[in-house]
Amino acid sequence: MSMLTALKISSLAMTAQMVRMNTTASNLANMDVVGSTSDEAYKAKKPIFKTVMENYSNSTFEASVQVKGIYVSDRANTKRYDPQNPAASKDGYVFMSNVNSIEEMVDMTNASRSYQTNVEVMNATKKMMMSTLQLGK
């Protein structure tokens, strides 16, 4: 049943996009978390998407998507001279988070657009299934 698999594929893709949306939200929320060392400051997280084969032969191809893991961005944390800050190190520097807000906004727009597309696919598939169920009536 290709149609039921198509529904499953869309729903798994929506789940994956939701994970991406959640990491983006976390990154934006923690954008201003500072630390006295580079490790203490917040580091941006990104999901890793991976294709999962549902059915694969020479006449069928059905592949869903899954979040394989989350990687932590290794971009260097910039430091700022702020001796008044309680989190400042001995020499008066605080380490900023390495979140790039523009990058996160782009990710967020992309995730929500992909999510919507999958919702549309699901709706269309459902309509097609319903028309088949009504055959001969």
Added chain:
Amino acid sequence: MSILQNPLGIHATALKLREQRTGVLASNIANVDTPNYKARDIDFSSVMAATQNNTMRTSHSRHIGVSNYQALQGDGMIKYRMPNGASLDGNTVEVNTENNLFTENSLRYQATSTFLNNRIKGIMSALRGE
């Protein structure tokens, strides 16, 4: 071919193929953000022609044939789509193309299912003899 030997005709095969294509296109749309994913598709007209004995033939160079109009490459039924532009992460899904083809495929599916419906109704009324 008599209507009783093959009551549903070409439409049953077409519906099945459309259903398979739905799965392929849904996979492409699902994997729009997966690095290195390669978009695939079924070339409907050539697969359909292979299942039929009496295919549409052209006898003049300016006849419009049934050849595929999408850039597809590869052997077998499932082929790779050639993207219009390359992307940095190796993904060849172009969401506009996929959306367009998915909508087209689902409309054609509905059309085939309408044909099937009419055929079933026709056979039913012949059987009843009303």
